[in-house]
Structures are given as C-alpha cells and as structure tokens.
Amino acid sequence: MSVRERNSDKEIEVSLEMEQFFPFQLTQLQARVSDSIADIYTGHFALSKHEWRIVAVLGAGQSLSAKDIGSMINLEKMQTSRAIAKMLDKSLLMKDSHKHDKRSSLLKLSPEGIKIHQELAPMILAREQALMSILSSDEQFKLNEMFKKLMSRADELLQDRLP
Known part of the structure; x- marks a missing residue:
C-alpha cells in the first residue's frame, strides 16, 4: 500500500507495508493468541469469547455492574448485555441489587460459574505459559x-x- 503526497513542487511517496505496520502486527498476534485460547473455553466449557471474558473478570470474586464489566473487557453495551443474559440463563451468574444505584444490579459468578473459573483458569494460564516460554x-x-x-x-x- 502506498500513498502519494504533493509537497510544494515535489511529490513524496510514502509506503505502508502492512506486514511491518505495528497495529497490523499486534492485531495478527492478538487473533492467533485468542484463537489458541478459544480452543479451551469453547471446546471444554462451551463459552463464547464474551462469556469467557466475563468469567475471567468476575473470577476475582468481586461483584460488578454490567457497565463496569463491559468497560473492563472493552465490549459494547449490547454485546455485554447479550453475554450476561446468556450466562444468567446458564446459571453462571447471580444478580444482586446495587445499593447505591437502584437502576443497575451487581453481577457475580454463581457456584457453577466459580467452578468453571476454577477449572478454566489453570488451563488458560498453562496456554499463556506455553506461549511465553520462548x-x-x-x-x-x-x-x-x-x-x-x-x-x-x-x-x-x-x-x-x-x-
């Protein structure tokens, strides 16, 4: 990919080689790493990418609002809501009313969600270690x-x- 610019009377060619472009490299790495981890949470636990991220965030034991979860995992409101609804249907989450904001509720992992987190976390960490071992x-x-x-x-x- 190249771009031509006119600067006064001179024409300057700027070349953008995607394979050397940092954002492109980072995106490619992220996709490959995510795909290798997805084999674990989709295959063994039938979780979607968004559900896995929610399990990971809530695995620390804290209760969070849907808005906070979406912000932490960089997910849009609609995607967050859909993933949470599916997880509530699967009994992986529990919902409590928010003491300071009656319009929102706090979410935490249910006993089944905690069980999945406890089984899943070591597998994910082992995959991370396999990647980082080089x-x-x-x-x-x-x-x-x-x-x-x-x-x-x-x-x-x-x-x-x-x-």
Whole structure:
C-alpha cells in the first residue's frame, strides 16, 4: 500500500507495508493468541469469547455492574448485555441489587460459574505459559513494560483527540 503526497513542487511517496505496520502486527498476534485460547473455553466449557471474558473478570470474586464489566473487557453495551443474559440463563451468574444505584444490579459468578473459573483458569494460564516460554524472564519483563508504555501512550493520544 502506498500513498502519494504533493509537497510544494515535489511529490513524496510514502509506503505502508502492512506486514511491518505495528497495529497490523499486534492485531495478527492478538487473533492467533485468542484463537489458541478459544480452543479451551469453547471446546471444554462451551463459552463464547464474551462469556469467557466475563468469567475471567468476575473470577476475582468481586461483584460488578454490567457497565463496569463491559468497560473492563472493552465490549459494547449490547454485546455485554447479550453475554450476561446468556450466562444468567446458564446459571453462571447471580444478580444482586446495587445499593447505591437502584437502576443497575451487581453481577457475580454463581457456584457453577466459580467452578468453571476454577477449572478454566489453570488451563488458560498453562496456554499463556506455553506461549511465553520462548521468552526469557528478562524478555517477559521488558515486554510487560513495553505494553504498559504503549497503553499509556495510546491513552494519551486518545485524550488528545477528545474535544
């Protein structure tokens, strides 16, 4: 992919090689890693990607609103609502009224949801370890630090574009 720009009387060609473009590389990596993990939660537990993310977030034992869950797992309101409804139908979640906001409720894993989390988490962590095993401890630490820096910078850039 290339783009031509006119700068005064000179024509400048800017080439965008997708295979070298960081956002493209990151998307490709994310898709492959997610697909390898999906084999576990879809095959063994019949969970969707969104349901798995909700189990993972609520697995720490806290109660959260649907809005908070959606925000934490970067999911739109409608997708979050649908996943929660399916999980309530499967008895994987329990709903309690919110003490401070009567319009919303707090969600937590049911005993069945906790059981799934307890079985699923070690399998997911083992898959993560299998992936990360090609990196030394120092490389893993540096990668984590780089991700933190990139997340921080991306947040700054997002703030810059807001009115």
